[in-house]
Amino acid sequence: MSSGVFELISQGFRYWFVLLGLIIVWRTLKWALQDHRAYGRMIKALPDAGLIGEIVSLSTGESQPLPREGVIGSSKSCDIRFSGIRSREMEYVFIEGRGVEIIPAHRQHEISLNGEEIGAKAFASHGSRLNLPGYSLRFRLFSGLNVPDITQEAAYQPAEAGWYAPEGDLNDLMNAGMPLPDQLPGLHDYGMPSAEPQQTPVYRRYENPPARPYQYDADSFQQPVYDKAAPGPQTLQPAQQAWNPDMTWQYAVPPPEAFASAAAESQYQPSLPLWEQEYHQEPEQPRKRRSKRHEK
Amino acid sequence: MKNKRRRSPARLLVAAIVLFLSSAFILLGLKDLKPLTFIMAAGVPMVFYLTTVLIPRLFPADRLMLAVVNFLCAIGILVLYRMNPQQALGQALNYAAGMGAMLFFIYFVRLAQRRKPLVVLLISASAALMVLPLIFGTERNGARAWVTVMGFGFQPSELVKVLMLIIEAYLLSRRKIIAAAAYAGFCLLILMLQKDLGTALIYYGVILVMVWAATRSYLYLGLGFAGAAAGGIVGYSMFSHVKRRVAIWINPWTDYEGSGYQIVQSLIAIVNGGLWGTGLGLGNAYVIPANTTDFVYAIILNEFGMIFGICILAMYILLFLRGISIALRSGSRFNSLLAMGSSVLIALQAFIIIGGNINMIPLTGVTLPFISYGGTSLLSSLSIMGILQGVASLNDREVEEDRELALAQGGYQ
Numbered sequence: 001m002s003s004g005v006f007e008l009i010s011q012g013f014r015y016w017f018v019l020l021g022l023i024i025v026w027r028t029l030k031w032a033l034q035d036h037r038a039y040g041r042m043i044k045a046l047p048d049a050g051l052i053g054e055i056v057s058l059s060t061g062e063s064q065p066l067p068r069e070g071v072i073g074s075s076k077s078c079d080i081r082f083s084g085i086r087s088r089e090m091e092y093v094f095i096e097g098r099g100v101e102i103i104p105a106h107r108q109h110e111i112s113l114n115g116e117e118i119g120a121k122a123f124a125s126h127g128s129r130l131n132l133p134g135y136s137l138r139f140r141l142f143s144g145l146n147v148p149d150i151t152q153e154a155a156y157q158p159a160e161a162g163w164y165a166p167e168g169d170l171n172d173l174m175n176a177g178m179p180l181p182d183q184l185p186g187l188h189d190y191g192m193p194s195a196e197p198q199q200t201p202v203y204r205r206y207e208n209p210p211a212r213p214y215q216y217d218a219d220s221f222q223q224p225v226y227d228k229a230a231p232g233p234q235t236l237q238p239a240q241q242a243w244n245p246d247m248t249w250q251y252a253v254p255p256p257e258a259f260a261s262a263a264a265e266s267q268y269q270p271s272l273p274l275w276e277q278e279y280h281q282e283p284e285q286p287r288k289r290r291s292k293r294h295e296k
Numbered sequence: 297m298k299n300k301r302r303r304s305p306a307r308l309l310v311a312a313i314v315l316f317l318s319s320a321f322i323l324l325g326l327k328d329l330k331p332l333t334f335i336m337a338a339g340v341p342m343v344f345y346l347t348t349v350l351i352p353r354l355f356p357a358d359r360l361m362l363a364v365v366n367f368l369c370a371i372g373i374l375v376l377y378r379m380n381p382q383q384a385l386g387q388a389l390n391y392a393a394g395m396g397a398m399l400f401f402i403y404f405v406r407l408a409q410r411r412k413p414l415v416v417l418l419i420s421a422s423a424a425l426m427v428l429p430l431i432f433g434t435e436r437n438g439a440r441a442w443v444t445v446m447g448f449g450f451q452p453s454e455l456v457k458v459l460m461l462i463i464e465a466y467l468l469s470r471r472k473i474i475a476a477a478a479y480a481g482f483c484l485l486i487l488m489l490q491k492d493l494g495t496a497l498i499y500y501g502v503i504l505v506m507v508w509a510a511t512r513s514y515l516y517l518g519l520g521f522a523g524a525a526a527g528g529i530v531g532y533s534m535f536s537h538v539k540r541r542v543a544i545w546i547n548p549w550t551d552y553e554g555s556g557y558q559i560v561q562s563l564i565a566i567v568n569g570g571l572w573g574t575g576l577g578l579g580n581a582y583v584i585p586a587n588t589t590d591f592v593y594a595i596i597l598n599e600f601g602m603i604f605g606i607c608i609l610a611m612y613i614l615l616f617l618r619g620i621s622i623a624l625r626s627g628s629r630f631n632s633l634l635a636m637g638s639s640v641l642i643a644l645q646a647f648i649i650i651g652g653n654i655n656m657i658p659l660t661g662v663t664l665p666f667i668s669y670g671g672t673s674l675l676s677s678l679s680i681m682g683i684l685q686g687v688a689s690l691n692d693r694e695v696e697e698d699r700e701l702a703l704a705q706g707g708y709q
Contacts, residue, residue, distance in 0.1 A: 006327050010575035013323050017600055018572060020316040021607035024367065027312060028614050031305035031360050036621065042695060049698040050627040068627040068694070071471070077512045088471060105471070142701050 052094045053126070053141035055080060066100075066139070069093040072132070073105070084134050092124075099125040099147045100139060123148075306359060310348055313367050317341040320374050320576060327577045336377060336384075344370050347395065355399055356406070356689030358622070364615050365666060365681050369394075369674070371608065372667035375595055378577065379588050383669050390671040394678030401458070401679050405634065405686025408462075415466045419479065422459040425452040426486040433490070438537050439661065441492040453487060453495045454672040457641065458679045464503055465633040468510035476507065493531065493538065494660030498645050500524060505640045506633055509623075545658040558585050562653055565598040573601030588669040590661055593653045609650065612665075616643035619684050625691045635687040638680045 043049050054063040070079025075087035082089075088105040095101050102122045104111050112131040113122045124130060125148060126141040141147060321337030348366050352359045369391050377384035408414050429452055433440045442449050460483060467476040480503045487496035504520040507513075531538050540555050548556035548563070565581040568574060579599035584591045597605040619639020626632040642665050649668075652659035663673040 001326050001329065007575065007578060009326065010323060010578050013319065014572045014575050014601060016319065017316065017576070018603045018607075020312055020319075021600070021604045023312045024309060024316065025607045025610045025614075027305050027309035028360070028364060028611065031309060032614060032618060032621075034305060035360060039625070039695075042699075046695075046698050046702050048702065049695065069629060091470070142704075145701065 048142065051142075052100070052145060053139065055130070056138045056140055057082075058129070058136045058138055063140070066141075071105070082132065082135055085132055089132055094145075095123075096146045097148070099123040100128075100141075102130070306363070309363055310345060313348075313363070313370070314341040314345055317344060317370050317374065321377075323576050324374075324378060332381065333377075336373075340370055340373060340388075351395075351399075355402060356692070357402060357685045358618075358688040361615065361618050361681065361684060361688070364611055364618075365678070368608075368611060368666035369678075371596070372592070372669070372674075375592055375599075375667065376588055376669055378599070379582060379595065380669075383588055386671070387669055387674065390674045391678075393671070394674045397675050398678040398682035398685065401682025402686040402689060405631070405683055406690060412466075415463055418459045418463055422456045422463065423482065425456050425459075426483060428452050429490055430486065439492040440490045441487075441495070450672045451670075453490070453492055454676040456483065457495075457498070457676050458683070460499065461502070461634060461637045461641065461680065461683060464506050465630050465637060468506055468633055469628075469630040471510070473507070473511065473516075476503070488531075491535065491537070493535070494648065494662040497648060497660060498641060498662065500527070501644045502637050502641045506637045509636050510629070510633055541658045541660070545655060548655060558591065559655055559659060561585075562591050562594040563655060565594050566602075566654065569598040569601050571602050573597075573599050573604065575599065586661075589663055590649060590659075590668070591653055592664050592668045593650050596667075597653075608667075609646075612643060612646045615639070619643075622684060622688045622691060626687055627694055628690070631687045631690055635684055638684045638687075641680060642677065 048065075050067055051065050052068055053066045055066050056063045064080050067079055069092060071088055071091050072078060072080045072082065072085075073088040073090075074081060074083055074085050078088065086106065089109070090105055090111055091103045093101045093103070100123065102111070102113060102118060102124055103120070104118065110131075110133045111118055113124055114129055115131075116122075124139050126139060126145075128139045130137040130139065318337055318341045321333060321340060325333035325337055344366050348359070348363045351357050351362060373384050373387050373391070376387050428443050429441050432443050434442050434444060434449070436442050441451050441453055443452055460479075463479060464476055467473075467479065480499070483499055484496055487493070487499065500520075504517070504524075507520065508517045532542065543550065544556045544559055548559040550556065552560040561581075561584040565579065565584060568580065574580070576599050579595065581587055581591070581595040581598040584594055587595055593605070593608070596608060616639050619635055619642070623632045623635035623639065626635060645662055645665050648657065648660055649662050649664050651657035663670050665677040666674065668674075
């Protein structure tokens with residue numbers, strides 16, 4: 001090909017190359033933006049993306065989201081911050097199949113896991129209790145994570161605030177059908193399993209006494225503790241005697257006047273038996289006429 | 297009813313690049329009518345298509361990043377073929393080796409997460425490689441940065457770049473700032489002794505950004521800038537060739553036949569190309585010394601024009617933004633720092649050499665990533681891309697795990 005013809009073709013191709021270059025940049029940009037939007041939609045649909053659970057302060061009930069790895073400390077660059085501790089207290093990394101690896105940032109530390117001081121590193125799992133200076137924390141991990149079962153480690157701690165150690169056979173207590181109280185209100189809305197052991201009944205002291213066969217033992221029997229001082233042992237009061245409303249002892253039967261006055265106070269109207277009631281039917285109310293416009 | 301088929305941007309991008317490469321090589325073939333040129337016209341687009349489409353199916357790779365990198369590599373082979381066909385064939389072989397390195401680093405990043413013994417091994421290997429040119433090295437273009445083994449010359453500092461990224465990411469993810477600074481200081485000291493100031497500048501910039509990303513401390517950033525200024529002043533007063541390059545940068549025309557010849561010829565070629573270029577095969581940029589390595593961007597501006605040159609620049613910017621996006625998506629500090637360092641390294645290297653070509657900053661002898669001729673350079677650039685691809689694939693895996701977790705809890709539809 002002669003140089004003149006090639007020069008003509010090559011100069012014509014300049015615009016073609018520029019056009020293709022612009023198309024390539026535009027398409028790359030469009031592809032990147034599409035991918036960015038798709039990722040944004042995915043993240044929006046997965047609000048817990050990048051998290052493995054949360055860490056809960058047992059004293060305040062406050063929780064902080066737990067990324068897959070991070071640093072706990074008081075510095076603002078830390079992923080999880082607590083005031084009053086070192087700027088970098090410890091690091092943690094979630095490792096598949098082993099749990100959350102805890103690595104203290106300093107050799108001298110006061111970090112303990114499930115009540116035991118940790119050395120260079122330790123592994124926590126769902127329900128593990130982490131103690132930092134001034135803080136008692138609990139790991140709550142999402143269900144579905146590949147972590148070892150540490151039911152024994154996650155057993156309740158009687159000394160821990162809000163936990164009550166019942167005496168007696170746990171199976172009896174579990175079969176009592178008592179409702180479990182919300183230990184950490186507001187945390188059950190995220191679809192996460194409870195931090196407390198699932199098979200352990202937890203209840204407030206004496207509010208829901210366990211259903212166990214009654215065995216009276218005069219030696220070990222103790223009176224329940226009430227806000228007011230419990231009445232002392234007393235003899236059965238005769239019904240004709242003046243009724244003391246403060247007396248709530250089960251054997252104290254109130255006089256009939258007390259029922260009448262209580263009924264009057266509560267505006268209670270005893271109804272007649274059904275067969276003695278007169279048939280009463282309320283007059284039918286005329287139906288309001290609706291305009292067609294209203295129907296439309 | 298008309299069946300509307302939605303066009304994917306990926307397909308159109310690949311089609312546009314294949315069209316570009318085919319037409320460019322056919323145009324070169326019309327000039328010299330060599331059979332090799334027509335083979336290249338069929339082979340390069342085909343290899344581009346296969347690597348861009350097939351690799352993401354077989355390996356965990358980010359398709360968009362792979363398409364951009366393959367496009368830049370193909371542009372490099374095209375420009376090299378225009379200037380020196382032998383170098384283009386060598387670059388094609390380097391590309392094949394680089395793709396192998398990229399795949400290796402994809403799996404390396406996926407498998408080697410926070411392995412302390414591995415990092416100790418990498419530190420030892422990088423230290424040995426860095427010291428190698430001081431003992432066995434040969435001097436090229438004023439820098440004693442090359443080592444020749446069995447006839448093959450390579451630049452150890454290019455390979456150490458990759459190791460440096462992994463080591464610094466590991467140390468900084470563990471908040472071992474002093475250890476990271478000590479390692480960086482060692483590398484910079486060796487590079488200063490080798491008089492390889494361009495590479496030292498890249499190392500310094502990347503480590504500074506990584507330290508800032510890891511600590512978010514403006515104090516370290518300020519100290520870093522102060523250190524850079526002090527290093528610049530010391531380098532200017534100590535090294536004569538630094539003084540010369542600064543003088544050329546300020547006014548290249550003072551010695552346009554001597555030390556300023558490269559820059560002057562580069563500026564003439566860029567101006568000669570104008571907006572639309574002189575036309576492929578019609579340029580005169582071959583008069584620039586080191587036109588296939590340091591001044592390859594000047595050739596692109598000369599023959600394809602400034603608009604196309606801006607398109608190439610935009611591709612680097614998009615690659616950088618993609619890398620930053622991968623770094624931000626990562627849930628792991630190590631991976632995040634690794635991706636951040638990788639993307640900053642490529643972008644900084646491209647900025648330094650493009651800025652040097654257009655006389656925006658003093659010229660330093662570094663290569664334009666993916667485009668310039670050089671086996672070690674292409675190998676390290678593609679390895680860094682492998683690191684980025686590995687982090688991107690880990691991000692995808694984490695998102696998939698999060699999705700499975702959400703499905704297990706019934707919270708995702």
